[in-house]
Amino acid sequence: MVTLLNGVPRQPKRFIFVLLDQFTLLSFAGAVDTLRIANRLGGANLYKILYAGEEGDEAKCSSYARIKLHMNFEELNREDTIVICGGIDVQKATTKKLINWLRREARRGVTIAALCTGAYAMGKAGLLDGKRATIHWENQDSFSEEFEEVKLTKSVFVIDGNRMTTAGGTASIDLMLTIVANDHGEELASQIADQQIYTSIRTDQDSQRLSIPTRIGVRHPKLSQVIRMMEQNLEEPISPSILAQEVGMSTRQLERLFRRYLNRSPKRYYMELRLQKARNLLMQTDMSVINVALSCGFASPSHFSKCYRAHYDTTPYRERGAQSTRVKD
CATH class of the missing domain: 1.10.10.60 (Homeodomain-like)
Structure with missing residues (x-):
């Protein structure tokens, strides 16, 4: 059921996916498709999806697919959510321009999330200092060495205030399903998971690595x-x-x-x-x-x-x- 505000359907919540060079396609696709299905099953445009990049009109993922961009680093609305999509060689992809833009939008109160190694960009911008966060297990050692102020966990995803991070892979699905459940109820989130043949929605208490x-x-x-x-x-x-x-x-x-x-x-x-x-x-x-x-x-x-x-x-x-x-x- 679509949530109403004073009897009128709410404006769609905007998610701006920032596609860093060589971003991981699996994490990005899992997150985007969860929101797409939410719109279909919710019977309204609950979420608006936009793709952003530093420059040019397209971004390339690590498996060489190219995604057309809607925008570059523009000023956003306070109600928007930025989702940084990281992947291979995230250090190189984390440019000064990106860091300055993230800091500016963070000061304006925009919610910022990161998929896979995107947490590195958040850490470099100082947006995770004193906060709980996660990153792909392969990058945990290097992240801990560089960002000692961050309380790094091994969870599949972490939500700490208006900062969100995931471990990569299918963890982006878990985060988005949690967001949908918080916004529109667990029933809709469960219906989306069924559509994805996703039999177990993980929480922030689940570890990203096998036992x-x-x-x-x-x-x-x-x-x-x-x-x-x-x-x-x-x-x-x-x-x-x-x-x-x-x-x-x-x-x-x-x-x-x-x-x-x-x-x-x-x-x-x-x-x-x-x-x-x-x-x-x-x-x-x-x-x-x-x-x-x-x-x-x-x-x-x-x-x-x-x-x-x-x-x-x-x-x-x-x-x-x-x-x-x-x-x-």
Whole structure:
């Protein structure tokens, strides 16, 4: 049922999707289509959808599709909602012009949301300082390093006042369904989800990554507990003996557990987690190689370089150089 204001249908709520260069199509499409279906099932134009970009008349996503733009960075209405659609190489796409526009619109009280890596642009503009937020799990390490003032979570989406962020992928659907439910009732949101064959609407309490047992394909409570401790202590690694003690096992029992289920030692598994974080930081931040090493629990750059090369068959310095070349291409 369409919400009325003094007996007259409300003006459609405007959503301005800001399409950054190489934005992720899945997150964008999920959000837009949720609002489109809301209009169809609601029997009125509940939402007006507009596409904006920094310049030109179209934007290109990471899968090379191009979307025609309705507008550039113009002054908006206070009741509008900006939705920043991020994707690959969001640092490069976050320009001074974009940051200044976001800050100006934020001062005017406009609600601002971000899909996928779009949270980076919000963070760079200082719009998430002191607020809860989320970003795709692959970008969490680099985001935490750069924006210490932001209370980063692992939720699929976060709403903190008039700031909203999602983890990417289908999380944009969950956020938009929540917005529709708040605006026009849960019944309409459920009908939209049914149209999308979306069987479970997630809330901001749901985590964006699979549980550890599902991820590793093993349901063993003590193994999951140890891996969780490892993931939470990458900067200051815990020794296998202490990990074993924490779950009531001997070091030898812990070794056997990892060998049996993961075909590697606890030390090796821990090292791979640290190196994976290091690779993310090298590819997504401007942190020096020395600082990356320290952030991942390596006391010396030489040891870090040796371990990195053994695992990835290249050095951290070459990895950083290769990433710069890919960005230019």
